[in-house]
Amino acid sequence: xxxxxxxxxxxxxxxxxxxxxxxxxxxxxxxxxxxxxxxxxxxxxxxxxxxxxxxxxxxxxxxxxxxxxxxxxxxxxxxxxxxxxxxxxxxxxxxxxxxxxxxxxxxxxxxxxxxxxxxxxxxxxxxxxxxxxxxxxxxxxxxxxxxxxxxxxxxxxxxxxxxxxxxxxxxxxxxxxxxxxxxxxxxxxxxxxxxxxxxxxxxxxxxxxxxxxxxxxxxxxxxxxxxxxxxxxxxxxxxxxxxxxxxxxxxxxxxxxxxxxxxxxxxxxxxxxxxxxxxxxxxxxxxxxxxxxxxxxxxxxxxxxxxxxxxxxxxxxxxxxxxxxxxxxxxxxxxxxxxxxxxxxxxxxxxxxxxxxxxxxxxxxxxxxxxxxxxxxxxxxxxxxxxxxxxxxxxxxxxxxxxxxxxxxxxxxxxxxxxxxxxxxxxxxxxxxxxxxxxxxxxxxxxxxxxxxxxxxxxxx
Numbered sequence: 001x002x003x004x005x006x007x008x009x010x011x012x013x014x015x016x017x018x019x020x021x022x023x024x025x026x027x028x029x030x031x032x033x034x035x036x037x038x039x040x041x042x043x044x045x046x047x048x049x050x051x052x053x054x055x056x057x058x059x060x061x062x063x064x065x066x067x068x069x070x071x072x073x074x075x076x077x078x079x080x081x082x083x084x085x086x087x088x089x090x091x092x093x094x095x096x097x098x099x100x101x102x103x104x105x106x107x108x109x110x111x112x113x114x115x116x117x118x119x120x121x122x123x124x125x126x127x128x129x130x131x132x133x134x135x136x137x138x139x140x141x142x143x144x145x146x147x148x149x150x151x152x153x154x155x156x157x158x159x160x161x162x163x164x165x166x167x168x169x170x171x172x173x174x175x176x177x178x179x180x181x182x183x184x185x186x187x188x189x190x191x192x193x194x195x196x197x198x199x200x201x202x203x204x205x206x207x208x209x210x211x212x213x214x215x216x217x218x219x220x221x222x223x224x225x226x227x228x229x230x231x232x233x234x235x236x237x238x239x240x241x242x243x244x245x246x247x248x249x250x251x252x253x254x255x256x257x258x259x260x261x262x263x264x265x266x267x268x269x270x271x272x273x274x275x276x277x278x279x280x281x282x283x284x285x286x287x288x289x290x291x292x293x294x295x296x297x298x299x300x301x302x303x304x305x306x307x308x309x310x311x312x313x314x315x316x317x318x319x320x321x322x323x324x325x326x327x328x329x330x331x332x333x334x335x336x337x338x339x340x341x342x343x344x345x346x347x348x349x350x351x352x353x354x355x356x357x358x359x360x361x362x363x364x365x366x367x368x369x370x371x372x373x374x375x376x377x378x379x380x381x382x383x384x385x386x387x388x389x390x391x392x393x394x395x396x397x398x399x400x401x402x403x404x405x406x407x408x409x410x411x412x413x414x415x416x417x418x419x420x421x422x423x424x425x426x427x428x429x430x431x432x433x434x435x436x437x438x439x440x441x442x443x444x445x446x447x448x449x450x451x452x453x454x455x456x457x458x459x460x461x
Contacts (some may be wrong), residue, residue: 002352004049052416061175061183061399062225068210069191074094074103083249088243093198093205093234095166100194102165104239110357112344114349115240119160121378122385123153142184143396143408150185151389156189159227160381164349166193167239169227170207170217173392174397183399185392190226198236221395227388230380244345251341258334265330350374375414382412 077099089097106112129147131140155171169190176186195208196217205217205226218321219222229237346353352370393407414416437444448455 004076005150012345046253047197061173061223061395062177064172064186065190066174066187066189067172067215069195070208070210072099072192072194074100076104078104078249078252080249083245087170087242088240088244090236093236093377094170095198095236096165096194097194098194098236098239098241099162100190101245102162105244106161106239108248108251108345111244111248111345111349113357114160114161114346117165117350117374117379118164118381119157121374122381123156125378125382126413128411128413130411131408132406135402135406139400139402140408142178142182142395146184150432151188151392151410155188156385159385163227163229163239163241163384164191164192165241167229167231167236167242168196169212170194170196171225172204173221173223173229175223183396185396188392190227198234203233209327210443221392225388225392244348247341247344251338252339254334254337258331261331261334265325334342335361351377379414382414384413386410 033096057201082097083101086097086101089095106115129140129144131137134456159169159171170192170193171188173188174186175183189208197206197208198204205219206214207217207224208214215224217226219226219228226235229238231238328329342357343353346357351373354370388408390407393409394404397407399403438459448457
């Protein structure tokens, strides 16, 4: 360096002088702040010790901007070979073809009805965050205000729809700071499961993004999160599309065959009975061609003259026109296949059939029983979602140097409102029982005294 400076001073004195001025100014400049400095203390967090964070806490979120996954486009024209190929991909955890299959199955009205019913039920449930007693109220209020913007009803519906159909949904978590230096989630964006791949050796999922390439999904909200079906491992094997793909495909085939049957067998054939003399009619024989022309104009004119002749003692048809229709019940087979597939799909997705679709032999008691069964699915869906929301809340506490025990708890009120009629009947029964007890109190005390002279009945209890 000294040799270079001396050469610079000899040959370019003006440049040497300017360089020395810049070096001196740079030496006196303050050292830039390190990225590892602690997060500024907020006005309403003066009671927290920022120098003693919880073990393993990150100093900032892993992502402040979102990622874009590769756009996918569903296809039409599914055949049996395509369905089998999608099921093979399901088994191996390569989720592109299963994603294509689930979009095709959502075009079926009954399958979509089952999925959307569970989504609508979850969206209609009353939801609230429960505050930890030690968390500052201002912090909790801001969390409650900001979280619906990060994870709104659309993201909740997307997470449930793909989770029910495919078993697993990746979500990317990005964060931002408020004016007081506190981190909050900016967006929890559900991505398309079709870009997800499972690696059994590593026992983890990886996703392909548009600009950042392949990323590992660790399911720790740093920055990826997984909404999974009820399974500790291989959740993609428990997607509804895997078990319902065969009934769905059979239904599509039956619908097409029924349509073809109606097209070819539902339209009657015009049958014309003519005399034997059909070629080169001679004098005194029927003119076949003229009668055929009249038969062709039957639908337009509406009149046809059917000639008959007597042969011996019997009347024999000489000319006639009739409609020939299929008398068999082959179409019933298609209806049974379609109805059976609809029942299987509804039962798999909702746990019952009479609560939403009804039936010829339905009753109020049966529908209530089926509704209770479907409510079990609702409680499970809400619990799965609440579990991941609570994980996000704990990570948010770690970012902001707060104890994880302070994390707000999500609460879904899935219990249906009490039936006033049943409650009134129960109160009436209790009142009647209490009246009988008080009316026979003396006899009860007498019997009790025979068994234990010191015992007394607590009338109030």
